[in-house]
Amino acid sequence: xxxxxxxxxxxxxxxxLEKAPNWVFRFTDATAIDQEEFYRHFADIGELxxxxxxxxxxxxxxxxxxxxxxxxxxxxxxxxxxxxxxxQVLNQNRHALVLILNRWMIPGTTPGFLRDFKAHFCQHIKSxxxxxxxxxxxxxxxxxxxYYTDLLWMQCLFLLRVWKNDQEENQATIDEAIERAVNLAxxxxxxxxxxxxxxxxxxxYRNKKxxx
Amino acid sequence: xxxxxxIPTGKVKRAAKYVTxxxxxxxxxxxxxxxxxxxxQANESILxxxxxxxxxxxxxxxxxxxxxxxxxxxxxxxxxxAEYLNKFAEAQYSTPPxxxxxxxxxxxxxxQAGPLSFFDSFSKQAVNAASMGQVHKASKDGMxxxxxxxxxxxxxxxxxxxxxxxxxxxxxxxxNPVEIDHYLEEVEERLLEETDYTHxxxxxxxxxxxxxxxxxxxxxxYFPRWSSKTILTMEWMHGDHMGPFIAQHPSQHSKDxxxxxxxxxxxxxxxxxxxxxxxxxxxNFIIQEGGKVAIIDxxxxxxxxxxxxxxxxxxxxxxxxRVSQNRDQLFLELGFxxxxxxxxERKFFSDTITETIELLGRPFYQSTFDFSDEAYFKExxxxxxxxxxxxxxxxxxxARGSRHALYLNRxxxxxxxxxxxxxxxxxxxxxxxxx
Numbered sequence: 001x002x003x004x005x006x007x008x009x010x011x012x013x014x015x016x017l018e019k020a021p022n023w024v025f026r027f028t029d030a031t032a033i034d035q036e037e038f039y040r041h042f043a044d045i046g047e048l049x050x051x052x053x054x055x056x057x058x059x060x061x062x063x064x065x066x067x068x069x070x071x072x073x074x075x076x077x078x079x080x081x082x083x084x085x086x087x088q089v090l091n092q093n094r095h096a097l098v099l100i101l102n103r104w105m106i107p108g109t110t111p112g113f114l115r116d117f118k119a120h121f122c123q124h125i126k127s128x129x130x131x132x133x134x135x136x137x138x139x140x141x142x143x144x145x146x147y148y149t150d151l152l153w154m155q156c157l158f159l160l161r162v163w164k165n166d167q168e169e170n171q172a173t174i175d176e177a178i179e180r181a182v183n184l185a186x187x188x189x190x191x192x193x194x195x196x197x198x199x200x201x202x203x204x205y206r207n208k209k210x211x212x
Numbered sequence: 213x214x215x216x217x218x219i220p221t222g223k224v225k226r227a228a229k230y231v232t233x234x235x236x237x238x239x240x241x242x243x244x245x246x247x248x249x250x251x252x253q254a255n256e257s258i259l260x261x262x263x264x265x266x267x268x269x270x271x272x273x274x275x276x277x278x279x280x281x282x283x284x285x286x287x288x289x290x291x292x293x294a295e296y297l298n299k300f301a302e303a304q305y306s307t308p309p310x311x312x313x314x315x316x317x318x319x320x321x322x323x324q325a326g327p328l329s330f331f332d333s334f335s336k337q338a339v340n341a342a343s344m345g346q347v348h349k350a351s352k353d354g355m356x357x358x359x360x361x362x363x364x365x366x367x368x369x370x371x372x373x374x375x376x377x378x379x380x381x382x383x384x385x386x387x388n389p390v391e392i393d394h395y396l397e398e399v400e401e402r403l404l405e406e407t408d409y410t411h412x413x414x415x416x417x418x419x420x421x422x423x424x425x426x427x428x429x430x431x432x433x434y435f436p437r438w439s440s441k442t443i444l445t446m447e448w449m450h451g452d453h454m455g456p457f458i459a460q461h462p463s464q465h466s467k468d469x470x471x472x473x474x475x476x477x478x479x480x481x482x483x484x485x486x487x488x489x490x491x492x493x494x495x496n497f498i499i500q501e502g503g504k505v506a507i508i509d510x511x512x513x514x515x516x517x518x519x520x521x522x523x524x525x526x527x528x529x530x531x532x533x534r535v536s537q538n539r540d541q542l543f544l545e546l547g548f549x550x551x552x553x554x555x556x557e558r559k560f561f562s563d564t565i566t567e568t569i570e571l572l573g574r575p576f577y578q579s580t581f582d583f584s585d586e587a588y589f590k591e592x593x594x595x596x597x598x599x600x601x602x603x604x605x606x607x608x609x610x611a612r613g614s615r616h617a618l619y620l621n622r623x624x625x626x627x628x629x630x631x632x633x634x635x636x637x638x639x640x641x642x643x644x645x646x647x
Binding site for chain 1: 310311312313314316317318320321326328363364365366367368441442
């Protein structure tokens with residue numbers, strides 16, 4: 001039995017539960033997986049769940065690349081497409097993934113099971129931001145630029161929480177949340193009046209003699 | 213409500229007012245959630261009430277247009293709120309156009325694949341805004357198509373906007389809750405219908421097949437296989453909108469033909485079908501080559517109940533109208549006057565309504581009517597002005613008129629306006645009320 005098979009079994013197992021288990025033996029007992037087999041791949045349930053979220057990310061990327069139009073998108077559209085596709089992927093195992101997300105108590109923090117997911121996400125975002133800076137969609141700013149990736153990760157966490165709590169049948173809320181959050185982020189990342197204000201203030205400071 | 217000492221005038225002051233209002237509303241929310249966290253429960257309706265109060269307080273302080281909006285709700289519940297509430301809903305939902313990935317996502321949700329797997333071409337950007345959505349142009353097998361995509365979450369936003377509107381009306385303007393609900397229900401029903409494109413699809417197909425035989429009226433073909441709750445696909449209608457059509461200075465003959473087509477379309481629906489396209493907004497019509505009028509948006513349709521139809525159109529019958537007793541009976545039936553009105557109120561409303569009806573019914577009393585008549589429209593305008601300043605109307609505790617009249621009146625107003633813009637001469641006798 002390989003890693004992915006165990007992960008899939010775990011997803012199916014969670015599908016019939018009300019709360020995600022804390023102990024490995026509950027899972028192995030219920031699904032007749034050999035404990036030794038389990039421990040050969042994962043140290044504990046936490047590591048398994050971390051792996052599960054990595055799989056979600058990989059599935060998202062795979063289905064995005066398969067889309068013919070994706071390459072031609074702007075950076076803003078790419079990020080939108082990532083979130084929309086991620087939601088489609090997550091929806092395939094909604095119940096199980098929500099059970100895992102229920103372990104996440106405090107909004108704004110990164111739960112353990114999302115650690116690897118975050119690494120993948122941030123790596124991808126960094127390369128997108130770099131492209132955005134090159135094509136002028138994203139403005140570089142002293143000091144603040146280094147935090148762009150973290151800010152977008154916070155956005156991703158926010159959207160995951162909205163997805164977790166959006167129980168409507170057609171999930172209009174999460175769609176609206178994605179659309180509005182990404183538009184806000186990119187309106188802020190682009191050249192804004194504040195940038196013009198900063199530039200002007202610096203000019204005045206350098207030329208203050210002209211005023212008196 | 214708090215006593216108000218002065219009206220803030222400068223732009224900065226007004227803006228500051230909006231900021232403090234939002235701050236107050238946020239504070240209400242904070243209080244609400246803090247309470248919820250401590251006690252595990254908090255009353256939502258108290259929250260909404262507080263918000264409505266704070267919003268209204270600042271509206272009252274701003275006077276001008278802001279308050280007017282709130283007043284329209286209470287005063288002109290007969291013809292304006294539908295208009296206003298639509299505006300309100302739209303304004304609340306004013307958005308930048310939907311991003312292309314979201315459009316793709318909407319398609320995937322309905323059909324499990326993106327638009328390009330169905331159409332030969334699909335415009336990446338929206339070409340037009342539509343009621344609660346946007347329109348993309350597509351093509352398939354050489355045919356141009358219009359694809360309407362709905363904004364996500366729009367039905368939720370309609371509901372919450374109406375909740376705020378009704379709370380303002382009830383708690384702050386102190387209107388009779390039963391009556392306000394009665395109107396708002398009607399508005400909500402129509403607006404929510406507009407948010408379901410499957411409903412629009414079936415209504416459109418039904419009405420266009422029923423009206424298919426009318427002269428000079430054309431309907432687009434609809435495509436159910438590419439339509440869902442949030443997507444509506446129809447034939448792209450080539451031609452001019454009303455504005456450009458009029459700007460080309462068409463001959464009187466072609467103006468009359470277009471006007472007559474519109475008139476017949478509405479009268480046929482009202483008197484023969486008793487169901488109507490209740491949104492005579494100029495953007496919903498396309499004038500095609502050869503003077504045919506294409507009708508493109510059936511988002512808002514209204515069914516007229518039999519009883520209502522009977523009493524409403526009895527009003528337009530000059531004979532039943534002359535006898536004063538008959539008249540009061542009808543007004544009671546239609547809710548223009550109420551049993552507990554004071555004699556002055558009763559007189560005021562009877563007279564006003566009679567005047568209004570005489571004015572609005574005038575085209576029906578003659579076999580041809582010239583809608584380019586400026587004097588007629590000035591009269592309507594003056595009556596509206598006078599009513600909006602009337603103290604009796606302002607102090608009335610009742611909403612006046614039947615809820616069904618809301619959309620019918622709006623349709624008549626809209627139609628008259630449209631015909632006035634076109635400057636058409638109309639034969640009004642083709643379809644008559646059958647009572």
